[in-house]
Amino acid sequence: MNKxxxxxxxxxxxELENIVEKLSSGDMALDESIKLFEKGMKLKNFLxxxxxxxxxxxxxxxxKEDDYIEEDFDSEE
Amino acid sequence: MPTKKIYTVTELNNSAKNILEEKFxxxxxxxxxxxxxxxxxxxxxFTLKDSSCAVDSVMFRRENIKLDFSPGQGVExxxxxxxxxxxxxxxxxLVVEEMKEKGTGELEEKFRKLKExxxxxxxxxxxxxxxxxxxxxxIGIVTSPTxxxxxxxxxxxxxxxxxxxxxIYPSRVQGSLAAGxxxxxxEVLNSRYPEMDAMIVGRGGGSIEDLWPFNEESxxxxxxxxxxxxxxxxxxxIDFTICDFTSDMRAPTPSAAAELVVKNKEDLLRRVSRLExxxxxxxxxxxxxxxxxxxxxFDSAVLTRPFKIIEERIQQADYLEEKLTTVLKHGMEIRTHxxxxxxxxxxxxxxxxxxxxxxxxxxxxxxxxxxxxxxSARRGQRMETVLASGVVISEITATEKEK
Numbered sequence: 001m002n003k004x005x006x007x008x009x010x011x012x013x014x015e016l017e018n019i020v021e022k023l024s025s026g027d028m029a030l031d032e033s034i035k036l037f038e039k040g041m042k043l044k045n046f047l048x049x050x051x052x053x054x055x056x057x058x059x060x061x062x063x064k065e066d067d068y069i070e071e072d073f074d075s076e077e
Numbered sequence: 078m079p080t081k082k083i084y085t086v087t088e089l090n091n092s093a094k095n096i097l098e099e100k101f102x103x104x105x106x107x108x109x110x111x112x113x114x115x116x117x118x119x120x121x122x123f124t125l126k127d128s129s130c131a132v133d134s135v136m137f138r139r140e141n142i143k144l145d146f147s148p149g150q151g152v153e154x155x156x157x158x159x160x161x162x163x164x165x166x167x168x169x170x171l172v173v174e175e176m177k178e179k180g181t182g183e184l185e186e187k188f189r190k191l192k193e194x195x196x197x198x199x200x201x202x203x204x205x206x207x208x209x210x211x212x213x214x215x216i217g218i219v220t221s222p223t224x225x226x227x228x229x230x231x232x233x234x235x236x237x238x239x240x241x242x243x244x245i246y247p248s249r250v251q252g253s254l255a256a257g258x259x260x261x262x263x264e265v266l267n268s269r270y271p272e273m274d275a276m277i278v279g280r281g282g283g284s285i286e287d288l289w290p291f292n293e294e295s296x297x298x299x300x301x302x303x304x305x306x307x308x309x310x311x312x313x314x315i316d317f318t319i320c321d322f323t324s325d326m327r328a329p330t331p332s333a334a335a336e337l338v339v340k341n342k343e344d345l346l347r348r349v350s351r352l353e354x355x356x357x358x359x360x361x362x363x364x365x366x367x368x369x370x371x372x373x374x375f376d377s378a379v380l381t382r383p384f385k386i387i388e389e390r391i392q393q394a395d396y397l398e399e400k401l402t403t404v405l406k407h408g409m410e411i412r413t414h415x416x417x418x419x420x421x422x423x424x425x426x427x428x429x430x431x432x433x434x435x436x437x438x439x440x441x442x443x444x445x446x447x448x449x450x451x452x453s454a455r456r457g458q459r460m461e462t463v464l465a466s467g468v469v470i471s472e473i474t475a476t477e478k479e480k
Binding site for chain 2: 008009010013016017019020023024028030033034037040041044047048050051056057058059060061062068070073
């Protein structure tokens with residue numbers, strides 16, 4: 001299903017947390033802080049996008065000729 | 078009379094009731110039912126006893142309609158409930174919320190033996206437990222497609238973080254063929270979806286016989302061998318199965334399993350915006366700090382070592398302004414007016430004011446690098462000098478070291 005090897009939500013969240021920690025620790029040159037800030041904003045946008053991407057696919061595996069196929073699962077019975 | 082507190086009986090009973098309810102909000106008790114009555118209101122009244130003691134108990138209709146067996150005199154049960162006190166009679170009682178029949182001899186014995194065997198093999202060891210990812214994208218479910226469990230799980234997941242894909246492996250969950258189905262389901266999901274983040278294996282409540290497939294050795298081992306983390310969610314909170322022990326995490330019910338695996342979307346959104354805020358605050362604080370130290374530099378050091386300090390600070394301010402503008406252009410979600418304010422701060426540090434006082438800035442051409450030392454300039458190079466009004470281009474005829 002998800003074949004693309006993009007960053008996971010968790011990885012991005014963790015990275016963002018690290019950036020925030022570094023930024024708040026204080027002793028960093030301003031231009032370095034701003035570079036980090038830009039990176040953090042990109043991560044933040046990525047995370048918000050992931051969260052608003054509100055689709056879930058629900059599939060059920062059906063056995064067919066010694067193999068399985070995915071079919072949409074209708075949860076309303 | 079001394080100033081002792083004198084209770085009315087009502088106050089006494091109410092105080093005792095409060096203490097009991099606070100101290101025992103949830104507990105498990107094992108015992109035998111006696112003096113059982115099913116009142117016309119639908120509530121069940123009985124005492125739980127062992128060889129020497131007894132406690133009054135009640136199981137209200139709301140709870141007892143969910144029972145899958147009929148409790149009665151002499152039945153050994155395990156109950157979950159809370160303590161309370163029936164104030165009108167000053168009798169304390171156990172308010173039962175869940176009740177489970179203690180397994181009948183043979184099954185109980187099988188359960189105990191298998192549990193002991195697998196425990197000795199180390200299949201329950203904490204060190205084998207895999208972590209459930211905080212934000213999974215693909216979740217498997219091995220359960221009956223028509224059962225209560227799948228409905229409960231889907232309901233929870235739809236209410237929560239919905240950016241998640243689900244694959245259901247339809248399996249029987251009771252009867253002699255169920256264990257084979259469940260085992261195959263776990264294996265099929267592992268081989269077809271190695272990227273799967275977690276799977277929920279379970280079913281809704283039922284009698285000990287109904288839940289039995291989850292106590293089969295083949296299921297317990299398939300759960301243990303799964304590369305994908307397994308959350309076991311069998312029956313109600315009160316039901317423990319061998320599959321629970323070999324799983325990576327036990328959930329008290331299928332809904333609870335879904336809640337464990339799928340985070341609340343609102344919580345995540347809040348967490349992300351909190352991080353954003355703290356990031357903006359730190360950077361803003363830092364910029365304030367730099368700009369105030371710029372001002373200090375102008376105020377104090379300008380007369381003694383004018384060029385070095387001014388140039389450096391001006392350059393820094395220019396650089397930052399440019400940087401911040403880039404950030405803005407990229408549409409980063411810092412609030413625009415806030416950034417503008419910051420940019421304004423830097424503008425006020427612009428060299429113009431200093432130039433008006435008669436200072437000037439000189440750049441080496443063609444790189445337009447500010448000259449800070451005569452050693453970086455060579456004879457014959459052209460220079461641009463920026464004045465308060467206008468620019469002068471000149472050529473270097475000689476350089477001298479500082480005195």
